Amino acid sequence: GESVGLHLPTLSVQEGDNSIINCAYSNSASDYFIWYKQESGKGPQFIIDIRSNMDKRQGQRVTVLLNKTVKHLSLQIAATQPGDSAVYFCAENIKGGSYIPTFGRGTSLIVHP
Amino acid sequence: DVKVTQSSRYLVKRTGEKVFLECVQDMDHENMFWYRQDPGLGLRLIYFSYDVKMKEKGDIPEGYSVSREKKERFSLILESASTNQTSMYLCASSLFPGSSPLHFGNGTRLTVT
Numbered sequence: 001g002e003s004v005g006l007h008l009p010t011l012s013v014q015e016g017d018n019s020i021i022n023c024a025y026s027n028s029a030s031d032y033f034i035w036y037k038q039e040s041g042k043g044p045q046f047i048i049d050i051r052s053n054m055d056k057r058q059g060q061r062v063t064v065l066l067n068k069t070v071k072h073l074s075l076q077i078a079a080t081q082p083g084d085s086a087v088y089f090c091a092e093n094i095k096g097g098s099y100i101p102t103f104g105r106g107t108s109l110i111v112h113p
Numbered sequence: 114d115v116k117v118t119q120s121s122r123y124l125v126k127r128t129g130e131k132v133f134l135e136c137v138q139d140m141d142h143e144n145m146f147w148y149r150q151d152p153g154l155g156l157r158l159i160y161f162s163y164d165v166k167m168k169e170k171g172d173i174p175e176g177y178s179v180s181r182e183k184k185e186r187f188s189l190i191l192e193s194a195s196t197n198q199t200s201m202y203l204c205a206s207s208l209f210p211g212s213s214p215l216h217f218g219n220g221t222r223l224t225v226t
Contacts, residue, residue, distance in 0.1 A: 034214050043117070043203050043217030044156075051212075089155065091215075099211030100146075100171070105155035 012110045019080045021107050023073040023090035030092040034101065035064060035075045038087045047075070047088075077109075085111045116140070119204050119218035126225050132191040134221050136204030144210050145187035147171075147179065150201040150220070159202075162187055194225045 013019050025033070031052040036044035050057045050064045050073075057064050063076040073090050087108050091101040120135040138145065144163055148156040148171075158171030160179040168179050176198060180188040187206075191198055201222050205215040 032212055036214075036217075041219070043205075043219045044215075045217070046214035049214055093211050099209075100158060100161060101210060101215060103148075103156040105153065 010108045013080050015113050019077040021075045021088050025071050025092050029094050032093040033073050034091045036089045080111050082111045117216050117218040119221050121221050124223045126194050130194045132194050134189040136187045138206040142206035144207045146205040147189045148203045196225050199225045
């Protein structure tokens with residue numbers, strides 16, 4: 001079946017660097033995408049979302065890019081800080097269905113001071 | 114801020130026991146979800162509910178049931194716990210899952226011995 005996946009299970013960066021976490025999706029009917037951050041011992045927390053009628057959306061230090069042509073989603077974190085160390089999940093919602101979000105397996109971001 | 118509260122952070126149960134995991138949300142969300150999270154497998158949907166007394170199976174409902182008697186409360190039931198149900202269980206709620214993010218509790222770590 002179609003699913004959301006991540007290219008890199010682990011990403012290590014130095015403090016101050018920019019981080020890019022990638023996500024591939026295969027369902028062309030998906031129209032709403034969300035990034036979550038999960039810190040150790042906590043549930044996933046919403047970071048940023050984007051709808052399929054947009055290519056880019058910016059938040060505080062984070063940017064999500066959506067490329068519908070190649071079905072690719074990325075999360076960019078500017079000036080990465082140790083507090084950004086966490087597991088990041090992308091999720092997609094499929095238009096026309098029951099709108100149940102499908103999650104990727106997650107990628108671990110490790111920020112070295 | 115939406116608050117999703119899971120009644121237990123850690124539970125240890127014996128094989129064959131009936132287990133209840135409780136979840137309460139305080140934002141009057143109609144939609145509630147139960148996921149389990151296992152290393153390398155991400156979040157997998159067990160059951161969800163769009164309204165009181167309404168329930169729908171997710172991707173892995175076998176061995177589980179749910180109860181939604183009140184809007185704010187969604188309970189996950191393991192009828193006869195088995196060791197392969199040892200996992201992190203996450204509850205979530207959402208206003209409109211097709212266009213708004215999920216709000217997660219901090220999870221219940223269940224160990225079945």
